[in-house]
Amino acid sequence: MKKFFILIVIAVSLFTTVHIYGQSNNTILEYCTGTWCQWCPCGDLIADNILQTRPNTLILAYHGPNSPSYNDPWKVFNGNEIITLLGLNAYPTGVIGRQSGVQSRGAWSGWVNVLSSYDAGVNINVTKSYNSGTRQLQVTANATALRNIDSTAKINLVVYEDNLIYPQVGNGSCPGSQTWVHKWVVRNMVNGALGEDLSTGTWTANTLKSKSWTTTLDNAWSAENCRVALFVYLSGSSLTSGSPVQQTFKDYIIAPTGVGNKNETATEFSLSQNYPNPFNPTTNVHFTLPKESNVSLKIFDISGREVASYVNNEMLKAGTYNVEVDASGWSSGIYFYTLQTNDFTATKKMMLVK
Structure with a gap:
C-alpha cells in the first residue's frame, strides 16, 4: 500500500x-x-x-x-x-x-x-x-x-x-x-x-x-x-x-501571508471529512495542529481491526496536513479514521466503493 x-x-x-x-x-x-x-x-x-x-x-x-x-x-x-x-x-x-x-x-x-x-x-x-x-x-x-x-x-x-x-x-x-x-x-x-x-x-x-x-x-x-x-x-x-x-x-501560487514560520498558521485542532467520499481507491484526509504535537492517524475497518497507520506517534510541527489514503488493497465497505494527540481525539467515517 x-x-x-x-x-x-x-x-x-x-x-x-x-x-x-x-x-x-x-x-x-x-x-x-x-x-x-x-x-x-x-x-x-x-x-x-x-x-x-x-x-x-x-x-x-x-x-x-x-x-x-x-x-x-x-x-x-x-x-x-x-x-x-x-x-x-x-x-x-x-x-x-x-x-x-x-x-x-x-x-x-x-x-x-x-x-x-x-x-x-x-x-x-x-x-x-x-x-x-x-x-x-x-x-x-x-x-x-x-x-x-x-x-x-x-x-x-x-x-x-x-x-x-x-x-x-x-x-x-x-x-x-x-x-x-x-x-x-x-x-x-x-x-x-x-x-x-x-x-x-x-x-x-x-x-x-x-x-x-x-x-x-x-x-x-x-x-x-x-x-x-x-x-x-x-x-x-x-x-x-x-x-x-x-x-x-x-x-x-498562493502568496504566503504574514512573516515567520508558515507552518504555524493553524489555530485549532481539527480533523476534516475525507474527500472524495465515497471513494475508490484514493481519498484525502486533512487535519490541523495549532502546536507541535505527538500524532497518530490510524484507519480501522467496521470490526475495529486496524488496517492502516499513516502517522504512528510522530512529532509533527504546527500546521495543516493532507494525508492521501490509498485503499487499493482493501475491500469495499465502511472504515473509520482516528486522529489522536495528547490534547485531541476525533474519529470520522469513510466509505470505499469498488
Whole structure:
C-alpha cells in the first residue's frame, strides 16, 4: 500500500500578483531523482544547500523513470519525457543552465556559482492569479530582451510542489527516511517538455514578448505548496550544453501571508471529512495542529481491526496536513479514521466503493 502525506502551509481564496525579476541571472538546476534511489537523498541535500547561498536558483526535480519497474508516486507527469531529452540516465544527475551537460551531484554547486555570475539575457515580468474554488491558475509572462538575441528563444511554464512526505530509500552514505520531505517535485510542464517559441528571428534589445496560459491544478495537489516556475532558454544544437537559460522565475501560487514560520498558521485542532467520499481507491484526509504535537492517524475497518497507520506517534510541527489514503488493497465497505494527540481525539467515517 502506497502512502504519503502532504504538509500544507496556508490557505487563501483568490489573489493576483505581479513580480519583476531584474537583470541578475537566476540559473536553473534540473535533476532526476526517485524515491527508490539510494543515492538520491544526497542529491536533495546538495540542492537544498545551493539555495542557502543562491536562493533565486530555480530547482526542478524530475521523478522517474516512468517504468513499472520503479516505484515512485510522482514519476508520471505531463512532460516527463524531459528526463530522456536531457539524457539523465543515472540517478541523481542534473543539468545546470542547459550549459553544463549532464553532471553528477558533486559538480552542481560549482556550475550554479559560475552560471549565476553571467549577465542575464532576458528580464521577466510575471502576472498570475489563482482561484481556489475552480483551482484555475492564469499566468502571463512579459519578457524583455536585455540585448539583441538572434537565436530562437523558448519559454517553459512549470508547476512544481514542495513538502511532500513519502519514504525515501537511502544507504549508509546517503541516509533516507520513512518521512522524507520531497521538494521541487515537478507536477506539470504546462506547455510541454520543451516549452514553446517565445521569439524567432531577431529579438531586438529592450523589446517585449508576451505569453499567457491557463491551467487547472489537480485536486490531489496542495495549492498552498505549489509554485509556478518559468524559464527562457535559447534553442541550440544540444539541450544539455548548447541551449543557455537566459532567466528564470519562481513563486508560490498562493502568496504566503504574514512573516515567520508558515507552518504555524493553524489555530485549532481539527480533523476534516475525507474527500472524495465515497471513494475508490484514493481519498484525502486533512487535519490541523495549532502546536507541535505527538500524532497518530490510524484507519480501522467496521470490526475495529486496524488496517492502516499513516502517522504512528510522530512529532509533527504546527500546521495543516493532507494525508492521501490509498485503499487499493482493501475491500469495499465502511472504515473509520482516528486522529489522536495528547490534547485531541476525533474519529470520522469513510466509505470505499469498488
